[in-house]
Amino acid sequence: MSAVKGENRRLQKQVGSLHQQISAAKLIIQQTKEERDQLEADYSTLKQTCNELETSTRYLQDLLNDTKSNELKLYDNFQKSFSPACEVTVMKLLDCNVGVRHIGNVINIVAELCGKTLIDRFPSEATVNNMNDRRLALAQKQVGEILSESINLTLYTDETSKYGTKFGGYHMSNSEQDMYVIGLRELASKSASCTLDTLQEILEDMNETSKKLDGNDDVGRKILSNTIATMSDSASTEKLFNQKLEDLRNKVLPEVTEKWDEMSEEAQKDLSQMLHFFCSLHVLVNLAVQCTTVLNQWQRVEGLFSIGS
DNA sequence: AGTGTTTCGTAGCCTGAAGC
């Protein structure tokens, strides 16, 4: 009996020892796992650093080659397009009001000044025009981005006729008083609905551009919801336009405002409220026209009296 | 994706005449 007990104790000891060994093994496995994770993280960091260094080396090598070489290559024959640096240069020259027909020559002349010779080709007028279209699209996207992030926007609208064609100008300013042109479009008529349709068209275009470039298709609605005031002339159509704009904005507000449903009715009403300002220049112009007519009349009467005397 | 060419209407520069 005592032998059995002794054997039992021995076995229990062995089991205890095995448990200790298992725990130690588990600990080692855990430590190994942690070390492996750490090594993997280090490897990833080193790989990233290595890639960055390779990129820097390539850049410096290109820079060195460019410095050594007298040749300037703007066109990539493999990709069949001009380099991004060339396109940026063209856009900068267009910003300086260099005519599209002269861009190529300007690049050539400046290259000569820097002791470089252009190889292959430089952008033609048609290519510059294409780049200009892309420049405008980029500008539209940038304006859309800025305005959608701004608060307290004011919308300025005005219409004019030129050689029988009607045009609408749309501008916006933010709380820092920075002014942005968002569109100058041809209008079918100066009616309020047509003016509003064109504004919606402009916002939709901004949406499309933003969507194509970074997948954001909410720019137009954000700009509309951020618009809290309008400024226009005193034409009756403008007053109707303002009303229609408010209606449109009220439709959009619940869709883009966070926790709209949790807001009190009063808070919702405050957010929906818009301010409308009207330019009085036309009143002054009309006054000046009337004054001129009266003064001419008076001058004529005075003249008659002088002749009479 | 880019080139070359043409057409159109417009804006702005240049120049000469006239007036002060």
Next chain:
DNA sequence: GCTTCAGGCTACGAAACACT
């Protein structure tokens, strides 16, 4: 000598088209 004005000229952007 300066300013203003009108007319001519040039360059411009935009669009269209055929082509590479």
